[in-house]
Amino acid sequence: MQLKRLFSTQSVKGTKNYLNSQKKYEIIRTILYFAISISLFLAGYIQTKQRANLLSIVAVLGCLPASKSAVGAIMFLRFHSCSKTAVAEIEPYAQGLSCLYDMVFTSYKRNYVIGHMAVCGNTVCGYAEGDRAFQENEFYKHILDILKMDGHKNVTVKIFKDLSKYTERLDQMKGLEPDAATTQAVISTLKSVAL
Secondary structure (H helix, E strand, O other), rough: OOOHHHOOOOOOOOOOEEEEEEHHHHHHHHHHHHHHHHHHHHHHHHHHHOOOOOHHHHHHHHHHHHHHHHHHHHHOOOOOOOHHHHHHHHHHHHHOOOOHHHHEEEEEEEEEEEEEEEEEEOOOEOEEEEEOOOOOHHHHHHHHHHEEEEHOOOOOOEEEEOHHHHHHHHHHOOOOOOOOHHHHHHHHHHHHHHH
């Protein structure tokens, strides 16, 4: 039961508090993987009284997934979920819209952290919380290229740094004609390229 609760910290991409819960999951998984490798090495050493044994080889090979998991943990440690105050302010305006939380998009030049995104048909808008240096034009080019490669045409993307302007835009998006198929397709593409 304890182990089940321990691993229930992993959440689904695009949900509230995803980055913070995924961070915990990645750290726990990394510690567990390294603990297994260390225990295998120690068991082999205790049994044979020498480092060169079969369990040592298995322990070294076990360090590969542990190291990969450590890289994932380091990636998630760099980012934070959308603040509770921002979420509380956004939610009344976002009701009825398809929303994504805690999206991190990576490009060759930089990472783009979007705390909240709303999608309605081929219209996407998002809120970049606390990132005053957010490079909007670079992000638009990056994400629109990805959406075009996945077959989405005429998608408009707008990222806001001001929460009041973002909530105002969410209110306007409620008046758009929702196309459920297009909305879900755009959401799938966004989730597939996010961290």
